[in-house]
Amino acid sequence: MRRKSSRLNARTVALIVTTVGAAALTAYTVHDLREFKESRQARSLEVGQRAGIRVAEALDETLSEVSERATEYSKVVARIDSEPELLESIKKESFRFPLVMGVTVAFEPGAFAGKERYSPFFNKARDEFQFIEQAYDYTSRELETAKWYTAVVESGKARWSEPYFAKAAETMVVDYGVPVVDDEGRTIGIVDYAISLSDFTRIVDALSVGEAGYGFTYDETGAILSHPNPIYLLQNVFQLRDGKNEAIVNSLREDAEGVVAYNSTYTYKHSWFFFRELKSTGWKSVLVFAEDDLLGASDEGRRKIIQIGIGIGLLLIALLALLALVQGVDGFNRKELWRLATLTSLVLLGNIVLIWYLNVTTDFSRFDHDVERIVNDTILDNYVEQSDAELYKLVNARYSKVPTGIFIESYELSSFEASIIGKLWMKYPKDLYETAPPGFYLPDVSALETRGLVQTKLADVEYDDYVLVTWRFRVTLEEDFSYRQYPFEQNDVALRILYPDFSKNVLLVPDLQSYDILNPSVRPGLNPDVSVPSSETIASFFTLSNAEFKTTFGNRRLVKSYPMLTFHMVFKRNYLNPFVANIIPILIVVMMMFVVLYISSRKQDGRAGLTTMNVIQSSAGFLFILILAHVNERARIETPEIAYIELFYFSMYLYITVQTLALAAMFRGVDWKLFEWEDNLILKLSFWPLLLAIWFAFTLARFY
CATH class of the missing domain: 2.70.170.10 (Neurotransmitter-gated ion-channel ligand-binding domain)
Incomplete structure (x- = not known):
């Protein structure tokens, strides 16, 4: 009695240690996955913020150069009184900045050479001058398309215009205008540097990186000035939702810089939204990145989820075994052992399905x-x-x-x-x-x-x-x-x-x-x-x-x-068709094999008429069915490799052979301890867990 108690105590201690170990493994794998995700997120934010600052500073530098030069050039224009000299100067100035599509000098009525209105614009794309006064009255306060001129003259201050359709350039533009002041301090006109929104988009896009990453800019009113998809140009970012909620929109409107997260309907990915105000214009530059674009795609997350599945499975099995042992009067009873075998089988099957699911949903x-x-x-x-x-x-x-x-x-x-x-x-x-x-x-x-x-x-x-x-x-x-x-x-x-x-x-x-x-x-x-x-x-x-x-x-x-x-x-x-064509027949054969094993007995009167020859004949039938299905599948895929699905066939060939030999030995009266305990219960209990363990092992080896 003392020896039995000692064995029970040893089993209990071993199971407690196993349970604690499984719990520790599960906790570690969960913590490891969480730490991995948090670390990637933190590094993504850091890299994205640096990229946002870099892009904003690059845009600021470019736009500041334009505004500073425009101020200098306005003083040059104020000293020019010859039309040929003015036109030559405008043409030369237009090529100073690649971003600028052309330079315009526009004068107040009668302010240049006695002309009623005079506003030459050099269009770099066409390599020609266009005279805006011939298209419309740019001095009219009533025309929206004339605000690039009238707003600067009225305020007497340099300013960036709101985006508009330029009739002369025949494209959407944004302008930087600077008053031209004569020696007496009177505003006699403006110099205007026009930037095409499409060209501005290319500049922003060149600074952006990543597969799903993109950049855009918007002004104080929310009008989008640049975007990789032209349909978004001039739409208002504060009114667009596209996966952004009200809190995100408020942040984009009020904050000078920041980062928000949302599901982008443009890239169809959960993305980080980095924005920063440009000091030179008051506009805001935005970079949108998916996490993988900032750090590179990683398969570590999938592997860590598999590790968690294994840890949870071991913990469940250990807990059930410990509970069964504690409840049993004299160790495990038959009912508890079947429960343990069933749970072990379900855990192994669950881990196999988890690996399949992760493989199917991952773009490798x-x-x-x-x-x-x-x-x-x-x-x-x-x-x-x-x-x-x-x-x-x-x-x-x-x-x-x-x-x-x-x-x-x-x-x-x-x-x-x-x-x-x-x-x-x-x-x-x-x-x-x-x-x-x-x-x-x-x-x-x-x-x-x-x-x-x-x-x-x-x-x-x-x-x-x-x-x-x-x-x-x-x-x-x-x-x-x-x-x-x-x-x-x-x-x-x-x-x-x-x-x-x-x-x-x-x-x-x-x-x-x-x-x-x-x-x-x-x-x-x-x-x-x-x-x-x-x-x-x-x-x-x-x-x-x-x-x-x-x-x-x-x-x-x-x-x-x-x-x-x-x-x-x-x-x-x-995978549904090959799965049904291969796995379903294999599962049917496995169930029939289990029935044969379950009704087997060391006792002659407990075999339900089952004989050694019956076992061999049924096994031969099972092998024939599987070999035929295997050969047909092999002919269909015609590959020199061993496909994953074939490993199920190979495992079944081995399993059928081993079970046939074991049952034949038992029926012939071979005196193995494996057959003695509870009338061959060990083989019956281990049938499903052992088979699923084999399947799990080669599944893990192929897909991990």
């Missing part, structure tokens, strides 16, 4: 740090500059850039091929059109002639500085898909595009301006109604990388690698 392409997604002009410019520098070192030349866009109308997938129908366009520079005619080359076209590239030129539309060339194409590409995680795998259709003649140094670059939103999760360049029965497209984006051909193709050019434009479509398999 974000963690590929070897490939940089081109989602803004800054990333593109950096890559182009690097490519130009490398080419210049080799052949003393630079690339001719051709903006190229893709729109995928539909596509279908097979084991290692992707069939695509879509449109491709190029904004082809006119100076290249004759010496290097437009065209494209797809290096991954299928070797089967019937599945090759079919292209049809749809249009050549001529613009001022380029020709828009559009093709429609149909192609089947060979792709290097991986099936290691099938049916929960993620793959990438890569449409690689090159200019055919490498000796011409033509570099195809993504035409970013032709896409409203470049956030990969919004799937730019992809037909929103595209439907692929076997898969779901979760992202699309452009990249630029070097193609290593290891040959010059007979050209004199020494470079054996070439910058290559690639359009990616990331997809995940719709």
Whole structure:
């Protein structure tokens, strides 16, 4: 009796220690995940605030230079009394700042050379003068479009105008006007520096970073002066909601600087909203970033959630075992053991499902740090500059850039091929059109002639500085898909595009301006109604990388690698069909195996007619069913790898074999302690936990 009590005490102590250890592990993993998230959030805020300050200071510096120069130039204009000299001076001044689209000098009636009104504006885009007095009366107090002039003259002070549509420039602009004062202190006119809102947007965008990050500015009234999506220009940020509540709007209106969080309907991501007032203008610059854009995407969060699942599972099992032991009079009773086995099985199954869920809901392409997604002009410019520098070192030349866009109308997938129908366009520079005619080359076209590239030129539309060339194409590409995680795998259709003649140094670059939103999760360049029965497209984006051909193709050019434009479509398999086709039959076989094991007995009269031959025959039937399903699945995916789904088949082959041998040995009267306790209860209790533990082990190994 004392020995039994000693064993019970030892078990109790062991279970208490295990329970405490499991609780400590769970607490640690939960704390670790929380600390990880808080740390990333804190670092995101720090990086974002630094970026916000950097952008605000850069804009302030640029705008301050404009305002300071405008003040100086107003004094220069006051001393000019010759029309040719004035026009020459205005033209020269207009080219001083890249941001300024043109300079206007406007005079009060009769204040210059006796002219009734005189207001020359030099338009840099057209390289010509436009005379505003010929378009409308800029001195009229009743015209909204004349406030750029009248507000400065009336106040006698330099000021930034509210945004308006400039008739002469035919675009939305914001102006900085400074009074021109003569020697007697009278205001005789103004000098005005016009900034196009579209040009201002490009400046802000160049300072912004990140895949889903973007920048915009707004003035004191809330009017948006710059935004990557033109439809937002001149809308009032204080009236827009787009995921922002009233507290956020009040902060944007009242605070000089700050940060708020909201779900952006522009990027479709939870984002940080960093804003800061510009000292030079009173406007506010805003940077919007998702957390991953500031620190880079990380898979650590998913792994830590898996760790928490394991910790919670161990804690639940340990608690139930301890409770069962405490309630039992003489150790564990049969009922409590079945409860413990059931809970253990459910915990293992729950962890398997958790890993599946995390894998299905995670875009793993974000963690590929070897490939940089081109989602803004800054990333593109950096890559182009690097490519130009490398080419210049080799052949003393630079690339001719051709903006190229893709729109995928539909596509279908097979084991290692992707069939695509879509449109491709190029904004082809006119100076290249004759010496290097437009065209494209797809290096991954299928070797089967019937599945090759079919292209049809749809249009050549001529613009001022380029020709828009559009093709429609149909192609089947060979792709290097991986099936290691099938049916929960993620793959990438890569449409690689090159200019055919490498000796011409033509570099195809993504035409970013032709896409409203470049956030990969919004799937730019992809037909929103595209439907692929076997898969779901979760992202699309452009990249630029070097193609290593290891040959010059007979050209004199020494470079054996070439910058290559690639359009990616990331997809995940719709797992329901392969899941039903494979897992359901496996589960049915497992249940039948458990029934055979459950009715087995060491006693002849307790076997319900079950014999050794019956066990062997049923096992052979189970093996035949599974092998047939396995072979069919293997033929369907045609992969040289061992797919994840196949591990279930291999585990079942092993399990069926071991169970058959064990039952045959028991029926033959082999005297193993494994069979003796409670009439083979150990095998029956361990059937589900052991099988699910095997499944959990290889699931963790494949997906962690």
